[in-house]
Amino acid sequence: MPLLAYREKHILSAQQLRKLSEHKYSCTSASLLDPLLQPWWNWLVAQTPLWLAPNLITIVGLIVNVVTTLILICYSPNGVDAPPRWTCLLCALGLFIYQSLDSIDGKQARRTNTSSPLGELFDHGCDSISTVFVAVSACISCQLGHYPNWLFFQCFCAIALFYCAHWQTYVSGTMRFGRIDVTEAQFSIIAIHLVSAVLGPEIWLTKLPYYDCETRFLPIYVACGVDFVLALRYSKCILTEGCGKNGSSVAGTSVLSPSIPLTLVVLPALMIAQKSPQNIFTEHASVYIMAFGMVAAKVTNKLVIAHMTKSEMDYLDWSLLGPALLFLNQYFNCIVPEIWLLWFTLIWGTQDLLRYCAQVCLEICQHLRIDLFRIPYTPKGVPTHPATASVSSQSNFGSSVDKNGGTAHRKSKSKPH
Numbered sequence: 524m525p526l527l528a529y530r531e532k533h534i535l536s537a538q539q540l541r542k543l544s545e546h547k548y549s550c551t552s553a554s555l556l557d558p559l560l561q562p563w564w565n566w567l568v569a570q571t572p573l574w575l576a577p578n579l580i581t582i583v584g585l586i587v588n589v590v591t592t593l594i595l596i597c598y599s600p601n602g603v604d605a606p607p608r609w610t611c612l613l614c615a616l617g618l619f620i621y622q623s624l625d626s627i628d629g630k631q632a633r634r635t636n637t638s639s640p641l642g643e644l645f646d647h648g649c650d651s652i653s654t655v656f657v658a659v660s661a662c663i664s665c666q667l668g669h670y671p672n673w674l675f676f677q678c679f680c681a682i683a684l685f686y687c688a689h690w691q692t693y694v695s696g697t698m699r700f701g702r703i704d705v706t707e708a709q710f711s712i713i714a715i716h717l718v719s720a721v722l723g724p725e726i727w728l729t730k731l732p733y734y735d736c737e738t739r740f741l742p743i744y745v746a747c748g749v750d751f752v753l754a755l756r757y758s759k760c761i762l763t764e765g766c767g768k769n770g771s772s773v774a775g776t777s778v779l780s781p782s783i784p785l786t787l788v789v790l791p792a793l794m795i796a797q798k799s800p801q802n803i804f805t806e807h808a809s810v811y812i813m814a815f816g817m818v819a820a821k822v823t824n825k826l827v828i829a830h831m832t833k834s835e836m837d838y839l840d841w842s843l844l845g846p847a848l849l850f851l852n853q854y855f856n857c858i859v860p861e862i863w864l865l866w867f868t869l870i871w872g873t874q875d876l877l878r879y880c881a882q883v884c885l886e887i888c889q890h891l892r893i894d895l896f897r898i899p900y901t902p903k904g905v906p907t908h909p910a911t912a913s914v915s916s917q918s919n920f921g922s923s924v925d926k927n928g929g930t931a932h933r934k935s936k937s938k939p940h
Contacts, residue, residue: 534882539832540890546640546831552700556707560626568627568634577632578645579896584624585649591617592656595663596809602668605724614660615716621653622709635898640831641887644824645895647689648880651823654685655816659809661712664719665727665739671805673743675796678812679789680750682819684757689823690781691760693830694772701756703749715742774833783838784822788815791846798853803861810865817872818842821879828883842875 535543571580591613598606628646632638658681667674692698718726727739767775792815796804804811821842829836845868852859884895 533886534879535828535832535886535890536834539828539834540886542832542834543640543887544891546643548640548643549697550700551697552704553702554700554704554706555702556710557700560706564623564626564630567623568630571627571631571634573635574898575631576894576896576898577628577635577637577642580624580628580631581646581649582896584621585653587617587624588621588653589656592660595660599663599666599668600809601806602663602666602674602808604668605666606663606719608720608723611664611716611724612720614664615713615720618657618660618709618713618716622706622713625650625653626706637898639891639893641884641891641893641895644827644831644887645884647827648820648824651685651820652817652876654681655813655820657709657712658682658816659812661715663809664716664724665742666724667739667743668805668808671796671808674808675793675804677743677746679792679815680746682816683785683789684750684753686781686785686819686823686826687754687757687761689826689830690785691757691764693774693781693826693836694761694766694778695764696766696773696830699756699760701753703752708749711742711745773830774835776835780838781826781836784826784836784840785819787838787843788819788822788846791850795846795849795853799861800853800857801861803865807862807865810869814845814865814869814872817869817876818846821872821876824876824880824883842872845869845871 595606595610595614598604598610625646628642629638632642655678658678662668662674662677667677688698727737729738730736731738731741761778763770765771765778767773770778772778772780792811796811821840825840826836828834845864849861849864849868852861852864887893888895
């Protein structure tokens, strides 16, 4: 049974776990905002207790981000209705908290000497989920539901670009952040939420002076330009910078092989949305994007693991069951209401993703003999002996590298714009 699959066998082989132990994080960054935000991040991490685990910081930020977005979705599930101003303000605050905590988890890992490959993987897993909710929240704040095709394009562009960021890492072995990248995208979306909170979501419906288009098209066009530049950058890296034998990936596989899982998510999503006789995407946009977003998060996590373990990526996955059923249902003239299968896709995809991530974390924790959300620490007044400190540093989990680079592991992602 698929539900028992994770308990019946290990996800990671012994060779993959060995390669994971040998993994070294490689990253280059030219971000414009990161240097300006370093003082804030340094101050924030200095206020963080040393007993607080880096991965716990990451997961708290994700929960805040997801909860604030779900509140916004409750008031405008299709992206057409104007959400209350306070929900937009809440989303801006939630994203700021997530961005700040996501930026200090690596610094906390360095402070506590608890860096490990698990921290990098855990950070990427949280980012893959956050990307979906951040994209949805930005579109709802702009009331982009009035233009379903634009809504679909922007959300799935964000999801696909996040995947492509890890695809180019799988090919080149190094994560690259450009001048306009994750941090800039996050603060742009925070600005969109703040505009909606202060001036009201209706501001995006007003016409631009001297231009015959609505205000909401301004961030859309800017996002399209940035998406295009990122797509070109990723494509160039994927096609020309393979670090394996004969220009292959880190695992020695074809540099184009990761395109298959991405296609199996995005293409069915597009076909199902366009051919739905019940207008399933237009009527239930948020549920639709979250459902396919969880599937995309699962395949992205598998790509990250393939990179960190230098192994070939599996193309088929149980998370694709939901999209497959939606597709077949349309083929047989919708013998089952599409909304039922859409909710099944969301629930199935979410539980499959969580079970997969939990099992992977458990296997890595057992292999590295570390904890996921706990740092053993010495109580006040008890001297720390060198031997104890040595054992402690080897027996804890880690998190991602901070934005300065360094020995800890850091995030690699491409958020929506």
